[in-house]
Amino acid sequence: MSNERTELEQLGEFGLIKHLTQYFKINHKSTVKSIGDDAAILSVDDHEQLLVTTDMLVEGVHFDLMYTPLKHLGYKAVVVNLSDVYAMNATPKQITVSIAVSNRFSLEAIEELYSGIQKACEWYDIDLVGGDTTSSKSGLVISITAIGVASPEKIATRAGARLHDLIVVSGDLGGAYMGLQVLEREKEVFRSVNEAQPDLSGYDYILERQLKPEARKDIVELLDQLDVKPTSMIDISDGLASELYHIADQSFVGCDIYEEKIPVSPETIAAAKEFNLDYTTAALNGGEDYELLFTIKQKDLEKIQGNPHFSIIGHVTEEASGCRLITRAGEPITLKAQGWNAFRNEI
Ligand code: ADP
Numbered sequence: 475m476s477n478e479r480t481e482l483e484q485l486g487e488f489g490l491i492k493h494l495t496q497y498f499k500i501n502h503k504s505t506v507k508s509i510g511d512d513a514a515i516l517s518v519d520d521h522e523q524l525l526v527t528t529d530m531l532v533e534g535v536h537f538d539l540m541y542t543p544l545k546h547l548g549y550k551a552v553v554v555n556l557s558d559v560y561a562m563n564a565t566p567k568q569i570t571v572s573i574a575v576s577n578r579f580s581l582e583a584i585e586e587l588y589s590g591i592q593k594a595c596e597w598y599d600i601d602l603v604g605g606d607t608t609s610s611k612s613g614l615v616i617s618i619t620a621i622g623v624a625s626p627e628k629i630a631t632r633a634g635a636r637l638h639d640l641i642v643v644s645g646d647l648g649g650a651y652m653g654l655q656v657l658e659r660e661k662e663v664f665r666s667v668n669e670a671q672p673d674l675s676g677y678d679y680i681l682e683r684q685l686k687p688e689a690r691k692d693i694v695e696l697l698d699q700l701d702v703k704p705t706s707m708i709d710i711s712d713g714l715a716s717e718l719y720h721i722a723d724q725s726f727v728g729c730d731i732y733e734e735k736i737p738v739s740p741e742t743i744a745a746a747k748e749f750n751l752d753y754t755t756a757a758l759n760g761g762e763d764y765e766l767l768f769t770i771k772q773k774d775l776e777k778i779q780g781n782p783h784f785s786i787i788g789h790v791t792e793e794a795s796g797c798r799l800i801t802r803a804g805e806p807i808t809l810k811a812q813g814w815n816a817f818r819n820e821i
């Protein structure tokens with residue numbers, strides 16, 4: 475080790491992962507895909523592959539216990555992991571849960587957390603099969619690993635998008651980010667005005683998007699029923715723009731999306747107006763919506779078109795044209811992928 479000091483911020487989250495893992499070799503034939511997708515792919519036999527993914531949530535970074543009920547936190551911690559398995563067009567089956575807790579937490583508090591974990595396991599039909607428990611000097615840390623299965627021909631990675639494929643997104647975007655803005659605002663009010671009770675009425679939808687997101691198990695099942703195999707897929711955890719870049723980078727393509735086609739709920743639009751924010755920006759860069767972003771072949775258009783769960787937001791272009799947003803005025807602008815950078819606390 476030299477005496478040089480490089481700030482992590484310079485690399486960013488993805489740069490750091492790349493830097494740290496660049497010299498690791500893959501030695502096993504059963505490792506079909508390692509770092510770089512929503513989940514790693516491991517082969518079992520010709521008919522079945524395993525998907526493995528891990529996410530860690532840290533108090534004060536990923537959640538604030540001032541406004542996050544522990545039960546919701548447990549539920550969300552599971553959901554964000556399952557979402558990465560669904561994003562491979564696969565079915566999650568098991569999780570392991572590891573926690574680090576300080577003596578600030580009582581048994582009852584941890585039971586609350588686990589009641590949320592259990593609720594998610596029941597809803598998504600997941601077995602809890604292990605984990606680790608240790609102490610922490612400061613905040614709460616939750617790390618969950620999800621394991622799923624799929625047949626090799628069903629799995630959708632980030633690398634399969636092809637020229638002229640259509641770009642589709644499930645549900646609507648930007649709601650979780652606007653929910654967070656409401657919670658942060660009420661936290662400030664609570665702090666400054668003699669512990670005034672927060673006024674959260676009227677924000678139910680966006681608060682639920684932030685506090686109790688769901689993974690789109692139903693979308694993976696629906697795609698199967700419609701006999702549509704996405705050519706590529708990713709879940710929207712960091713924001714639409716950032717996820718589009720992941721698909722574009724790994725598929726060596728470009729993409730055009732149309733501002734007017736991006737699905738945003740009326741509740742999100744209303745909240746954005748109130749906060750003087752552009753709702754397209756919330757959809758592009760807000761993140762935590764856990765919707766699925768995927769590409770399909772043109773021939774599958776009819777199967778998707780008109781379905782209320784899906785919005786066709788654009789198409790795949792040549793790599794050289796990059797990722798562009800066609801504004802309502804019809805002007806193409808290069809997308810900025812800010813998304814989530816673990817070492818920079820802004821969007
Ligand atoms: P996602 O947003 O889908 O959860 P991440 O951005 O967390 O994915 O991670 C990107 C990729 O890098 C994944 O394949 C993940 O497994 C891998 N990865 C993240 N952190 C590390 C690490 N510290 N060491 C090795 N691989 C990592």
Ligand code: MG
Binds near residue numbers: 558711
């Ligand atoms: Mg993901």
